[in-house]
Structure formats: C-alpha cells, structure tokens
Amino acid sequence: MSWKDNLLKIEPYVAGEQPNKTDFIKLNANENPYPPSPKVFEAIKNFDAGTLKKYPSANAVGLVKAIAKREGVGAENVFAGNGTDDVLSLAFRAFFNSGKPILFPDITYSFNTVWCDILKIPYKTLPVDGDFNINPADYARENGGVVIANPNAPTSVGRGLDFIREILEENQNSVVIVDEAYVDFGGTTAVPLLSEYDNLAITRTFSKSRSMAGMRLGFAMASAELISALYAAKDSMNSYPVDSIAQAAGIASIEDEEYFQSTIKKVMATRGRLAAELRKMGFSLPDSQTNFLFAEHEKYSAKDIFEYLKSRDIYVRWFNKPRISNRLRITVGTDSETDALIGALKEYIK
Amino acid sequence: MSWKDNLLKIEPYVAGEQPNKTDFIKLNANENPYPPSPKVFEAIKNFDAGTLKKYPSANAVGLVKAIAKREGVGAENVFAGNGTDDVLSLAFRAFFNSGKPILFPDITYSFNTVWCDILKIPYKTLPVDGDFNINPADYARENGGVVIANPNAPTSVGRGLDFIREILEENQNSVVIVDEAYVDFGGTTAVPLLSEYDNLAITRTFSKSRSMAGMRLGFAMASAELISALYAAKDSMNSYPVDSIAQAAGIASIEDEEYFQSTIKKVMATRGRLAAELRKMGFSLPDSQTNFLFAEHEKYSAKDIFEYLKSRDIYVRWFNKPRISNRLRITVGTDSETDALIGALKEYIK
Numbered sequence: 001m002s003w004k005d006n007l008l009k010i011e012p013y014v015a016g017e018q019p020n021k022t023d024f025i026k027l028n029a030n031e032n033p034y035p036p037s038p039k040v041f042e043a044i045k046n047f048d049a050g051t052l053k054k055y056p057s058a059n060a061v062g063l064v065k066a067i068a069k070r071e072g073v074g075a076e077n078v079f080a081g082n083g084t085d086d087v088l089s090l091a092f093r094a095f096f097n098s099g100k101p102i103l104f105p106d107i108t109y110s111f112n113t114v115w116c117d118i119l120k121i122p123y124k125t126l127p128v129d130g131d132f133n134i135n136p137a138d139y140a141r142e143n144g145g146v147v148i149a150n151p152n153a154p155t156s157v158g159r160g161l162d163f164i165r166e167i168l169e170e171n172q173n174s175v176v177i178v179d180e181a182y183v184d185f186g187g188t189t190a191v192p193l194l195s196e197y198d199n200l201a202i203t204r205t206f207s208k209s210r211s212m213a214g215m216r217l218g219f220a221m222a223s224a225e226l227i228s229a230l231y232a233a234k235d236s237m238n239s240y241p242v243d244s245i246a247q248a249a250g251i252a253s254i255e256d257e258e259y260f261q262s263t264i265k266k267v268m269a270t271r272g273r274l275a276a277e278l279r280k281m282g283f284s285l286p287d288s289q290t291n292f293l294f295a296e297h298e299k300y301s302a303k304d305i306f307e308y309l310k311s312r313d314i315y316v317r318w319f320n321k322p323r324i325s326n327r328l329r330i331t332v333g334t335d336s337e338t339d340a341l342i343g344a345l346k347e348y349i350k
Numbered sequence: 351m352s353w354k355d356n357l358l359k360i361e362p363y364v365a366g367e368q369p370n371k372t373d374f375i376k377l378n379a380n381e382n383p384y385p386p387s388p389k390v391f392e393a394i395k396n397f398d399a400g401t402l403k404k405y406p407s408a409n410a411v412g413l414v415k416a417i418a419k420r421e422g423v424g425a426e427n428v429f430a431g432n433g434t435d436d437v438l439s440l441a442f443r444a445f446f447n448s449g450k451p452i453l454f455p456d457i458t459y460s461f462n463t464v465w466c467d468i469l470k471i472p473y474k475t476l477p478v479d480g481d482f483n484i485n486p487a488d489y490a491r492e493n494g495g496v497v498i499a500n501p502n503a504p505t506s507v508g509r510g511l512d513f514i515r516e517i518l519e520e521n522q523n524s525v526v527i528v529d530e531a532y533v534d535f536g537g538t539t540a541v542p543l544l545s546e547y548d549n550l551a552i553t554r555t556f557s558k559s560r561s562m563a564g565m566r567l568g569f570a571m572a573s574a575e576l577i578s579a580l581y582a583a584k585d586s587m588n589s590y591p592v593d594s595i596a597q598a599a600g601i602a603s604i605e606d607e608e609y610f611q612s613t614i615k616k617v618m619a620t621r622g623r624l625a626a627e628l629r630k631m632g633f634s635l636p637d638s639q640t641n642f643l644f645a646e647h648e649k650y651s652a653k654d655i656f657e658y659l660k661s662r663d664i665y666v667r668w669f670n671k672p673r674i675s676n677r678l679r680i681t682v683g684t685d686s687e688t689d690a691l692i693g694a695l696k697e698y699i700k
Contacts, residue, residue, distance in 0.1 A: 003525045003549045006448040006494065007579040010586045018408060026404070035400035044595065049394050050385035052564035052599075054376070055557070058368060082432060082566075085588040093468075098356040114586050118443075144356065175353045199353045207405070214402035214594035216432075229357040236360045236464050238435040244564035245394065245595050249402075 010117070017315055024313040025340055027331040030153075030182075030292050032211035034266065034334070036249070037259040040212070043252035047245050056244040059231065063247045066254040067219055071191055076224040079231065080250070082241040084181055084205040084218035087230070089115050090237075091201060091220060094229040095175040096121045100144035102174075105134050107324060108149050109179060132157045132286055132294075140170040149179040151187045151289040154319065154329040158187040158289030168197045175226065177201045182290035184209035184264055185271070191221065198223035208291055209264055210253045217242065217250050267291050271332045277342045278330075281349050292331045294324075300349060302326045312344045360467070367665055374663040375690055377681040380503075380532075380642050382561035384616065384684070386599070387609040390562070393602035397595050406594040409581065413597045416604040417569055421541055426574040429581065430600070432591040434531055434555040434568035437580070439465050440587075441551060441570060444579040445525040446471045450494035452524075455484050457674060458499050459529060482507045482636055482644075490520040499529040501537045501639040504669065504679040508537040508639030518547045525576065527551045532640035534559035534614055535621070541571065548573035558641055559614055560603045567592065567600050617641050621682045627692045628680075631699050642681045644674075650699060652676045662694045 017028060035041075060080040068075045081087035092115045096102050101122040104112050116123045126138040132155035139146055146167060151158030168176055178190045180202055190202050206217035220230060234241065242250075253260070271288055278285060278295050285295040297305060306318035306328060317329040332338070367378060385391075410430040418425045431437040442465045446452050449472070454462050456475040466473045476488040482505035489496055496517060501508030518526055528540045530552055540552055556567035570580060584591065592600075603610070621638055628635060628645050635645040647655060656668035656678060667679040682688070 001448065001523060003445070003495075003523055004575065006446065006525075007575070008444045008447060008583050010582050018405070029405055031405065032403050034403065036402050040402070041399040044397055044399050045395055047394055049391040049599075052386050052390070053382050053384065053561040055368070055379055055381065055563040056566070082591065083588060086591075089587055094358045095353070096356065097358060098351065118586060145353075173351060173353055175356075211403040213405040216406070216591065216593040225354065225357070232360050233358050236468060237439055238433060241432065241436075241566065243566040243593070243596060246593060249399075 025337045026315050027333050028315040028317040030208055030331045031213050032208060034211055034263045036211040037253050037256035039252040039256045040249045043248045047248055051244055060242040060247050063250045066251045070254050073221055077221050079220045079227050080242050081218050083216040084203050087203050087218045087220050090230050090233040091177055093119055094233040096145040098144035102145035103139055103143045104147040107155055109153055112147055136163055136166040139167050143174055145174045146171050146176045151182045154294055156288035156290045156292055156294045157286050160188050164190045168200060175199050179203045181205045182208055185291045186268055187289040201226050215246050215249055217246055267332050270335055270338050274338050281345055292329050294327050294329055296327045302328050308348050314341055314344055375687045376665050377683050378665040378667040380558060380681045381563050382558060384561055384613045386561040387603050387606035389602040389606045390599045393598045397598050401594060410592040410597050413600045416601045420604050423571055427571055429570045429577045430592050431568050433566040434553050437553050437568045437570050440580055440583040441527055443469055444583040446495045448494035452495035453489055453493045454497040457505055459503055462497055486513055486516040489517050493524055495524045496521050496526045501532045504644055506638035506640045506642055506644045507636050510538050514540045518550060525549050529553045531555045532558055535641045536618055537639040551576050565596050565599055567596055617682050620685055620688050624688050631695060642679050644677050644679055646677045652678050658698050664691055664694055
C-alpha cells in the first residue's frame with residue numbers, strides 16, 4: 001500500500017466559472033452587482049492593522065451583537081462563521097447525530113449531499129413537484145433532521161411562514177435547518193418562529209444581499225441550546241474562524257440598514273424587468289424570491305444558450321443534472337449587464 | 351428521542367484566555383508582540399472594498415504564487431487556507447484514510463487528537479523523552495501517517511533536518527506532516543526535503559512570525575499530488591475559505607522580507623534575555639526555537655505562579671495535563687512586557 005492509496009477521493013463541488021479575463025459579464029454565482037455599504041469601505045479603511053497581531057474575538061462578539069440587535073433576537077441566539085458553507089457544515093456536524101437519514105429536497109443547494117458524505121450522515125432526498133414546490137407532507141416521516149432552503153436554490157422559489165410552520169410541527173424531534181441565503185430578496189423569514197421552536201436553526205449569508213461574497217461571512221440563528229452545539233463543533237475544529245477585519249466590516253454592513261434596503265430594491269426591480277423580458281422571449285420561469293432566475297426556453301436547449309452566451313462573454317449557470325438540465329440559473333446583474341444579456345438573447349432567439 | 355439527544359457532545363479545545371479588560375499583559379497565545387509589516391497596513395488601507403461583491407479567487411492564486419516564490423517551490427506545491435487549523439484539519443481528512451493509526455508525540459499540538467476524533471482516524475501517541483525530545487526510531491512502525499510539529503509546541507524544542515529525514519526514510523508509505531508553525535524563530539525548515547519526498551507536507555501560519563493571528567491565514571507546502579488532495583478536501587466543504595482582504599494582506603506580508611526578518615530578530619533577542627533571567631530565578635527550560643518558553647520552577651508550582659501572575663494582570667499559559675502540569679508556556683512579548691513579567695516573578699520568587 002502506498003500513501004497514494006489513502007488520499008481522499010471525492011468529487012468536489014464545482015462553483016461558477018471565474019474566467020481568467022476581465023472583460024466579461026459574470027451572472028453565474030449569484031453575486032450582488034452592487035458594492036457593499038459605504039460604511040464597509042470606511043470600516044476597512046479605518047481598520048487598525050496593528051490589532052491583527054492578536055487573535056480575533058473568538059466568538060465574534062461584536063458582530064454577533066450587531067446581528068442580534070438587527071434581527072430582534074438575543075446574542076445567545078446568534079452564531080457567526082466564515083460564510084454560510086462554514087456555518088452549515090458545522091450545523092450538520094452539530095445537529096445530525098441520530099444515525100437516521102436527514103431529509104431535504106432533491107433539487108436544492110448541492111453541498112448538502114457532500115457534507116452528508118463527509119460526515120457519514122445518511123440522507124434521503126424528496127422530490128419537489130413540477131413547479132419546484134416542496135410538499136411539507138413529504139417531511140412528515142421519521143428522520144434525523146430536515147434541511148430546507150427558503151427561498152430554494154437553484155429554483156428561486158420561496159414559501160411562506162405557514163409552510164415552515166407545518167414542517168416544524170411535523171418534526172418536533174429533529175432539528176430543522178432553514179437556509180435563508182436569499183431571503184432578503186423578497187422571501188419570508190422564519191425568524192418569528194424562533195421563539196416558538198427551539199429545534200429551528202436559520203442560516204444567512206453576507207455574500208448575496210450584503211454584497212460581501214469576497215469576505216466570507218455567514219451566521220446562524222437558533223435557540224441557545226443549538227447555538228451552543230455550533231460553538232462546540234466550531235471550537236473543536238478551528239477556534240477563530242471569523243477574522244478581525246471581517247468582523248469589523250460585517251458590523252458596518254449590518255448597521256447600514258438604509259443602504260441594504262436600497263440595494264435590494266434595485267436588484268428586485270431589475271429582476272422584475274429581466275423576468276418579463278425573458279417570458280416575452282419564450283422562457284418559462286417561476287416567480288423568483290431571490291437574486292436569480294431559473295429559466296427554461298420553449299425551443300432552445302439550456303446548454304446551447306449557455307454556450308452561446310459564454311461565446312458572447314456572458315457567464316450564466318447551467319447544471320448538467322437530472323430534472324434541471326434544461327434550465328439556466330441567471331443572476332440578476334446591474335441594469336446595463338441585464339441589458340447586454342437581453343440584447344444577446346434577442347439576437348439568438350429570433 | 352428528542353433532538354437534544356442527537357446534538358454533538360465534544361470536549362472543545364480551550365484557547366488561551368482573552369480577559370474582558372484592556373489593561374493586561376497577554377503572553378498566553380503565542381501571539382507576536384509586534385504589528386504586521388507596514389505593507390500590510392497599506393494593503394488594507396488601499397483595498398478596494400467594492401471587489402468584495404464578488405467571491406474571492408477560489409484558490410488564493412496570487413497569495414499562493416507569492417508564497418511559492420518566497421519559499422522557492424512551485425505554485426502547484428502550495429495550498430493556502432484559513433489559518434493552520436483549517437489547513438491541518440483538511441490535511442488530516444485528505445491524507446489519513448488508511449484505517450491504520452496515525453502517530454504523533456504525546457506532548458504536541460492538542461488539536462491533533464480532536465481532529466482524529468472528529469474524522470474517526472485512529473491514532474497512537476508516542477512519548478517524548480524527559481527532555482521533550484522526539485525519538486525518530488519510535489516512528490519506525492506500521493502507521494497511517496505521521497504528524498510532527500518542528501519546533502514542537504508547547505515544548506519549544508526543535509530538531510534538525512536529519513531528524514526529519516530519518517522519519518521520512520522510515521515512512522515512505524505514509525504521509526508525514528511537519529507542522530512548522532514556529533519554525534521562523536530559529537528552527538530548521540524541512541522545505542529542502544520537499545524535492546526528495548513526495549509524501550512530505552509542511553504547514554505554516556501567518557499567526558506567529560508574521561503577526562497576523564487576527565487574519566486567519568495558513569498554508570501547506572507539498573508535492574503536487576498532496577496539494578491536489580487538499581484542494582479536493584477543501585472544495586468539498588467550502589470553496590472559498592481565504593477572503594479577498596486576507597489574500598491581499600498576506601501577499602503584502604510575504605513581500606516584505608526585511609520587516610519579517612527584523613521582527614523575528616527582535617523576538618529572538620528578547621527570548622534570549624528572558625530565558626537567562628528565568629534560569630537565574632531557578633526555572634529550568636529547554637532552549638527554545640519558538641516565540642515562547644516552556645519553564646518549570648525548582649520550588650514553586652506552575653499553577654501557583656500562573657495564578658499569581660494572573661492576579662498581577664499577566665496572562666501566561668498553564669496546561670493541567672499529564673507530564674507538563676508543572677510547566678508554564680510563556681510567550682515572548684515586547685521588551686517592556688518582558689520586564690514587567692521578570693519584575694513580577696522576582697517579587698514572587700524570593
């Protein structure tokens with residue numbers, strides 16, 4: 001046996017392409033087209049780099065307090081991490097130790113299955129319906145946990161509070177994670193249910209609505225007991241995941257509610273315009289509660305449109321996966337990026 | 351069964367205290383007493399926060415190239431992560447899948463056992479001798495991997511290239527990780543062995559010699575095959591661990607060799623002075639190749655000295671663990687912090 005036989009063999013998650021050129025339109029990673037709050041610029045410019053010699057505040061105390069205040073929960077109900085991926089993978093490890101399969105939709109964030117494989121958590125996926133709706137009744141079965149993205153990705157479909165409540169009612173013996181990565185773009189948050197269900201954990205990210213994908217910041221909100229389990233998982237792997245500058249920049253973002261709202265409004269307005277144009281061109285797509293659209297054309301294949309757009313230096317996302325291989329996931333860009341996209345599509349779809 | 355029964359139960363790693371006050375001397379986390387390079391200050395001040403709206407360079411390309419150039423290895427031989435803890439935990443997952451026990455000293459970085467427990471990697475610890483020396487012959491047995499910190503922590507003892515070579519010669523069928531977190535303070539790096547042994551992985555951190563603990567940056571150097579396995583492990587968990595500002599600041603640090611050398615020289619000079627004073631006071635301690643000392647007093651118990659220093663607002667580290675419970679791990683601070691420590695100790699030890 002050579003050491004080579006014992007290396008990890010795993011199919012890595014493939015993110016949206018980052019082409020090695022500068023002059024292209026990137027609508028493939030659900031990034032926000034607008035910069036972060038001016039207060040984030042300021043926080044970074046004024047950051048005292050001398051403090052970097054010390055480890056960061058281990059539990060990101062200041063950031064946690066700012067989030068708690070903004071969301072109307074206690075500081076003991078918030079956990080900050082190095083992006084939602086960090087928070088979710090810790091949550092899987094912290095919450096899903098029953099040995100029973102955890103449940104999530106067949107079409108949802110693709111990291112779920114990866115974390116289950118790594119952490120040896122059994123899972124069962126349940127099909128969404130033809131309109132990409134999740135049926136809460138499907139989740140009324142014995143399980144080791146439930147993970148729902150609401151709004152869901154890559155479908156863009158969001159559901160209301162009754163939907164989450166129904167899932168929680170059916171699952172009082174499991175932890176239910178609601179991933180709200182995209183909720184700020186018109187979705188319905190489950191935060192009001194936190195006071196009723198201590199087995200509910202909500203995750204959020206700074207990467208989308210707060211324009212801070214480059215910073216790696218995410219957080220969870222849950223009962224103090226679930227948050228403690230997250231700290232246990234974190235402290236056992238890597239005591240200081242959120243760096244000092246990210247904490248300062250995160251606080252600055254959270255404290256600028258006005259800028260946050262205005263950015264979201266712009267993205268949602270452009271989304272509405274793009275959706276209307278796409279439908280006029282023969283695309284069908286669900287109403288989006290996210291910063292992207294999930295569109296299928298009546299005549300042209302998604303793969304062909306994807307390749308064509310790439311040849312025009314416009315990058316959207318195409319998943320070569322069952323049930324969704326004829327769909328494109330298109331991030332809502334600026335107005336001028338959207339105009340360029342619409343223009344290119346109009347040339348292709350005659 | 352309630353969901354509470356399935357939460358993770360784990361004994362978390364306890365880091366050095368971070369007291370909730372400002373006026374104290376912190377010598378308990380092996381932080382560098384000097385700020386990072388002025389070029390790091392500049393890089394942060396000039397960082398364009400607008401770029402944060404996009405995800406970072408997924409594999410920290412620019413930072414990896416800067417490290418490769420400085421260390422005289424290829425870019426394909428470098429992997430950057432969110433602190434050494436991030437890099438090491440990925441390395442354990444990527445390299446140690448044989449099912450056979452991995453080997454490391456009984457006294458070494460305490461996260462090793464934690465990662466083994468989480469990843470279900472069997473391990474066997476091998477005792478260091480009375481002078482805290484690792485005996486390479488101990489590692490000539492069947493195993494699933496070897497992890498050596500050189501210089502070792504918390505002992506401060508470092509060994510030469512022949513020592514590492516002997517371990518590598520005995521372990522051609524396992525991956526050997528050499529954690530060089532402290533090597534810059536006068537240790538001997540195993541980098542020259544990289545071209546000879548493609549089963550060798552070296553890890554480093556920006557937290558100590560580069561004064562950037564607050565930033566969370568670490569890296570590994572190894573053969574292209576081992577680096578690929580690290581990428582596979584990383585990409586499956588969290589595609590973008592190193593944020594954009596950390597990449598920029600890391601590059602700035604790497605490129606300021608002069609400042610780096612001058613800081614290290616200062617720390618080593620203070621270390622020599624502190625070691626001499628401690629010995630005069632009746633402490634015994636090995637010669638340190640790190641930025642800390644590992645000292646035992648002939649008369650006073652480590653715990654008592656630890657508590658006394660705390661009452662004087664000086665925080666050092668005491669581990670209540672077998673074989674080392676009568677030792678203090680004392681980080682080398684600035685000259686004035688060191689004077690305060692010496693003064694306080696002189697009052698106690700009459």
